Amino acid sequence: MKAYKIPEATVVRLSIYSRQLSNMRKAGVETVSSEEIANSVGVSSAQVRKDLAYFGEFGTRGVGYRVDDLLGNLTKILGLNREWNLAIIGAGKLGSALALYEGFRQRGFSIKAIIDVDEKMVGQDLAGVVVDSLDKLENLIKEHDINIGIITVPAMEAQRVTDRLVEAGVAAILNFSPQVLRVPPDIVMRNVDLAVNLKVLSFNLSHNS
Amino acid sequence: MKAYKIPEATVVRLSIYSRQLSNMRKAGVETVSSEEIANSVGVSSAQVRKDLAYFGEFGTRGVGYRVDDLLGNLTKILGLNREWNLAIIGAGKLGSALALYEGFRQRGFSIKAIIDVDEKMVGQDLAGVVVDSLDKLENLIKEHDINIGIITVPAMEAQRVTDRLVEAGVAAILNFSPQVLRVPPDIVMRNVDLAVNLKVLSFNLSHNS
Known part of the structure; x- marks a missing residue:
């Protein structure tokens, strides 16, 4: 806790x-x-x-x-005097955008693995990291000592992938899927739901006068 | 206010x-x-x-x-019983990912314009919207009655683009750039800084014991 x-x-x-x-x-x-x-x-x-x-x-x-x-x-x-190892799960448009986002690397966040279920994505190079297949998830987390898992898979896959990340030893989850994810209390969790951001804007615009 | x-x-x-x-x-x-x-x-x-x-x-x-x-x-x-018209400024990887994000359209958020300074992007089709050039910004905001501008340009361009959006009549800004943006008090503003999300995780991981 x-x-x-x-x-x-x-x-x-x-x-x-x-x-x-x-x-x-x-x-x-x-x-x-x-x-x-x-x-x-x-x-x-x-x-x-x-x-x-x-x-x-x-x-x-x-x-x-x-x-x-x-x-x-x-x-x-802020704990930025060390390197954090990241894995991105889901190499679609958003996952790819995050993999290429320069702001991560500059601040000690190192993307060590990118994982996708789509065999067409596997083997592609995103900013120097080769996309791996989902069945390698547990091995990659351990091999690269991954601390933080970034979830960019579709909503219906998100909980299952999160459970596997937690089981494999990840300490924190950054969730970009619209799914509310359940994690044990010792896992640090942060949601970035892009539609929620727009709904908050919509609320504020509706009550702005 | x-x-x-x-x-x-x-x-x-x-x-x-x-x-x-x-x-x-x-x-x-x-x-x-x-x-x-x-x-x-x-x-x-x-x-x-x-x-x-x-x-x-x-x-x-x-x-x-x-x-x-x-x-x-x-x-x-939440003000979701109406349609909000969006413009995405910056059609790089992140802007493109947002343009293709299904969660927006499903909730009444309609992307009406995508704008980029790069002539190689102009004319490309992203989920049915053709990328336009930056010099058309003011015309597009007025023509499509845009309420919300989404900023996905590089940090050093963000304030200038925001000023132009506000001047053209946009009521809200969703900012994905790492730049702190200044807007008049009647403009609704929300920051989504992806590196800040990771820093909060880093802080929590460092103080988690």
């Missing part, structure tokens, strides 16, 4: 701060205030200070934060 | 309930209890009742909810 009590929205913001700090460092910025971080992200500076305060005291009053130090701390907090 | 105070997590759950109810109706189920809805989604029945209570009294004590009625009410609440 989870031992922390950090709101998910805070974790999402921390990951956005880390991206902005990374951009600042590339631009040669050495120190930054909470106001400057806040402005670059579009939240209040009080929110930035509150989010960081969960993890300690990082800045100096009147001076602000050293970009290098704060980025290093956020990298550790 | 927004006049409602419904938590976003509630809206996300309502959209999941509506999907489950739709599946139940297809399966011939006529009445359902909050416990049955809760079990199908993986939340508590108290959560289901609380989420629905924002919008009124839909069930009958001891009987439960009529699937048809509750689904109809959720459809109206």
Whole structure:
């Protein structure tokens, strides 16, 4: 079970701060205030200070934060100071798009396996990873020490594939299928349902006046 | 500005309930209890009742909810009793995957335009929609009465494209680029940053013990 009590929205913001700090460092910025971080992200500076305060005291009053130090701390907090091994299950359009998404590799997420049931996909190369067949799933998870499984199979296949990933030792699931998936409580799970995102927009548009 | 105070997590759950109810109706189920809805989604029945209570009294004590009625009410609440017109800006792998995503069309989201700056993409057919060039953006938004713009362009292009969409009259933005986008307060905005999703998983994995 989870031992922390950090709101998910805070974790999402921390990951956005880390991206902005990374951009600042590339631009040669050495120190930054909470106001400057806040402005670059579009939240209040009080929110930035509150989010960081969960993890300690990082800045100096009147001076602000050293970009290098704060980025290093956020990298550790987010668990990005190590490599995570990913498997993508389902090499259709979405799975292929994710396999080619540069933002993963840049941040320590390494796609080690891509798996599909379609024999026409098996053997194809997606950004340097060759698509393997579904019957190899368990072997690939173990061989590549996969931590995170990304589900891009059709809804009716999603639970079965998830069960196999969990059984094979995956610790987290990123679910792109519209299916609600059941996992044991020690498995970390996050749903990215593209239609849900549009429904939330639809709700907000309908109640926007 | 927004006049409602419904938590976003509630809206996300309502959209999941509506999907489950739709599946139940297809399966011939006529009445359902909050416990049955809760079990199908993986939340508590108290959560289901609380989420629905924002919008009124839909069930009958001891009987439960009529699937048809509750689904109809959720459809109206979510603004899904009308068609929303979408434009996808950026016809790369991700934009193409979204254009072909069946879950959109099934729920009243109609992709009316796909726009790309790459002349090699222009003229290609993606699920019945022909890719148009970026200089047609304003005309296409007006011609097709586009409500929602989906941003799948590279980060450095995202703000400029968003400004043009807003200027042309789009009411909502679904942002798949890693860029934080600035929009006027009356524009509905939702970010789907795929790397942020992985960072949240990474955080949870690092603090999972």
